[in-house]
Amino acid sequence: MGLLSEGSPLTWEKTKSLADHVRKHGIKQFIHQYRQLKNLTKDVLYWGDEVEYMLVKFNRSQHKAQLSLKAEPVLEKLQEKEKLSPDDHPSTWRPEYAAYMVEGTPGKPYGGLMAHFNLVESNMKLRREEIQHLLEEDEVPLSLTCFPRIGCPEFTSPSYKPTPQEGASHSLFFPDNVIYPGHPRFRTLTRNIRQRRGEKVAINIPVFKDKHTKSPFVEDYQPLGDDGEGQRAAKPDHIYLDAMGFGMGCSCLQVTFQACNITEARHLYDQLTPLCPILLSLSAASPIYRGLLADIDCRWTVISQSVDDRVKEERGEELLKNYRYRINKSRYDSIDSYLSYDSVCYNDIDLVYDKELFSELQDAGIDKLLSQHIAHLFIRDPISLFSEKIDQDDTTDTDHFENIQSTNWQTMRFKPPPPNSNIGWRVEFRPMEVQLSDFENAAYVVFIVLLTRVILTFKLNFLIPISKVDENLIAAQKRDSVREGKFYFRKDVLTGSSPPEASECCGERPKCCNIEDEYDLFSVDEIINGKGSDFPGLIPLMNMYLDVIDVDVDTRCTVAQYINLISKRASGELLTTARWMRNFVAKHPSYHGDSVVNEEVNFDLLELCRKVSAGEASCPELSPCYSSRTTEDIPPAVIKAEAKLQTKKQANMTHDNRASNSLKATS
Ligand code: GLU
Numbered sequence: 001m002g003l004l005s006e007g008s009p010l011t012w013e014k015t016k017s018l019a020d021h022v023r024k025h026g027i028k029q030f031i032h033q034y035r036q037l038k039n040l041t042k043d044v045l046y047w048g049d050e051v052e053y054m055l056v057k058f059n060r061s062q063h064k065a066q067l068s069l070k071a072e073p074v075l076e077k078l079q080e081k082e083k084l085s086p087d088d089h090p091s092t093w094r095p096e097y098a099a100y101m102v103e104g105t106p107g108k109p110y111g112g113l114m115a116h117f118n119l120v121e122s123n124m125k126l127r128r129e130e131i132q133h134l135l136e137e138d139e140v141p142l143s144l145t146c147f148p149r150i151g152c153p154e155f156t157s158p159s160y161k162p163t164p165q166e167g168a169s170h171s172l173f174f175p176d177n178v179i180y181p182g183h184p185r186f187r188t189l190t191r192n193i194r195q196r197r198g199e200k201v202a203i204n205i206p207v208f209k210d211k212h213t214k215s216p217f218v219e220d221y222q223p224l225g226d227d228g229e230g231q232r233a234a235k236p237d238h239i240y241l242d243a244m245g246f247g248m249g250c251s252c253l254q255v256t257f258q259a260c261n262i263t264e265a266r267h268l269y270d271q272l273t274p275l276c277p278i279l280l281s282l283s284a285a286s287p288i289y290r291g292l293l294a295d296i297d298c299r300w301t302v303i304s305q306s307v308d309d310r311v312k313e314e315r316g317e318e319l320l321k322n323y324r325y326r327i328n329k330s331r332y333d334s335i336d337s338y339l340s341y342d343s344v345c346y347n348d349i350d351l352v353y354d355k356e357l358f359s360e361l362q363d364a365g366i367d368k369l370l371s372q373h374i375a376h377l378f379i380r381d382p383i384s385l386f387s388e389k390i391d392q393d394d395t396t397d398t399d400h401f402e403n404i405q406s407t408n409w410q411t412m413r414f415k416p417p418p419p420n421s422n423i424g425w426r427v428e429f430r431p432m433e434v435q436l437s438d439f440e441n442a443a444y445v446v447f448i449v450l451l452t453r454v455i456l457t458f459k460l461n462f463l464i465p466i467s468k469v470d471e472n473l474i475a476a477q478k479r480d481s482v483r484e485g486k487f488y489f490r491k492d493v494l495t496g497s498s499p500p501e502a503s504e505c506c507g508e509r510p511k512c513c514n515i516e517d518e519y520d521l522f523s524v525d526e527i528i529n530g531k532g533s534d535f536p537g538l539i540p541l542m543n544m545y546l547d548v549i550d551v552d553v554d555t556r557c558t559v560a561q562y563i564n565l566i567s568k569r570a571s572g573e574l575l576t577t578a579r580w581m582r583n584f585v586a587k588h589p590s591y592h593g594d595s596v597v598n599e600e601v602n603f604d605l606l607e608l609c610r611k612v613s614a615g616e617a618s619c620p621e622l623s624p625c626y627s628s629r630t631t632e633d634i635p636p637a638v639i640k641a642e643a644k645l646q647t648k649k650q651a652n653m654t655h656d657n658r659a660s661n662s663l664k665a666t667s
């Protein structure tokens, strides 16, 4: 979940008094880094995935599934192994927000070879096994986006009582003991977000109205110790949640790419942005919160509301008096601006940014769009600061910059190279919900990485106004958006965008832009699988690419299985995890049609999730299979064959050229 500086956390009052200091030095650190690294080039498109797991304990005699608060000791062991062979350990482990979560990434990034696609699933499998080895027989790591009974009494093992009047969250439902105890960052963020906001966070999720759901759906929080704040904040017909843990205690699947250079990173950042809502809709996996069926399928808005530290003035509920900006979004939200100059026309949201810091960035020679982006991130206050980290050397440290950057949890993240590393400019794709099996997770990861290659090779253009991407993100979270939603998407993705003349392009939105005709409403199926002669579809484009590049048989076969899964999820032939969970609940004998997911249903659902993850149960409506031809190592012959291809590439016979020629021939 971002920067893990060590040290003693400061109080909110002290952190607040140092906010300008952090921003001032954070900007200087960025400027220094930018100057050093703006021309850094890397010839390999490195990439890697991140999976967040939950540790679940099954009490089979009591028919009860709980979250096991063991992440700290488990993580210690996982990291011990990692430290023993830091250069060739297959996995890397990090803490996450909750004491039941661990986050795993591959030990080394994957590279440019097609055959790397065949390693992903096997590495994910190995990670799952690594965790499993450290657990008891009745515990499992589940890649579950949201634990259905999160925040219900005794949802963890051991169980704790919430403390509504004290501690970090003041929650009626989510005890502070459930926050990861091994690093002070998580509790500090929780307390500071609440204190900055001046009240508890208030998360309201529409409840799914079933035949017997109470109507209006209203709960009484007084017996839980509510002093009235919860009752006031809760909206009728909504599931009310009141702690950061309800959001940041959700898990996701992220992918980070290293681009060749800063320009390519900015380009990928922009091109992947319109895909965020589409992939959120396709990966939807979280329809239940606090034991209640919701009328949304995705975690996104839950996390967004769970870390919303804006005060009323900033949210536009009161006139601005003591604060500087009216801010239209939470810190965890969709991005507000594209970063490349050929995207300027599509930046149609009024960007809120710190004008002074913006001038400083411009004066340092940083172009307008990037300066605006950074100055936009820097409208936020630091919400966790350690006493040991106040004074830093701005030419070598980047902690203050990272402090603000890593608490802007947006759909996409643009990442400068870390100091003293061998890493280039990167972008992170952050919207996807995590799937139950390694096969499915590998499919989503490979799909998005492959898509970046197709974008770069075919010079695809997905840009639409950023306000439309925002509308899509809301549409994506609705129940069954894959089958029923409509999304704005660019009609012609094959004509690469035409940047305004460099001379006239200064980051202003050119007046001549007439972009309303460029997009239309599509279903996810049409976007992914195509719409007759009107729209080619992302998968047909991907297949065109795969047909002309050299891929070994096993990798081709694996990739085909992954593409098949995504294609069928898009068409509705296969269910999203969210829809599959809803169906399970609806059919369960102890579900009473009242939106309540009780212990019994929760247990049986999670038991089935466990079997799906382990490949013990087949659910053909969710996934046609649970394992591909994935391999642990790339066979030497494949490396040799692909190396030959690289040589050809140098001789200007690139597969990219061949692929784009094939596109010209067919389009
Ligand atoms: N768990 C968060 C999510 O589901 C992401 C936290 C992170 O940035 O790693 O989106």
Ligand code: MG
Residues within 6 Å of the ligand: 001, 002, 050, 052, 096, 103
């Ligand atoms: Mg994470």
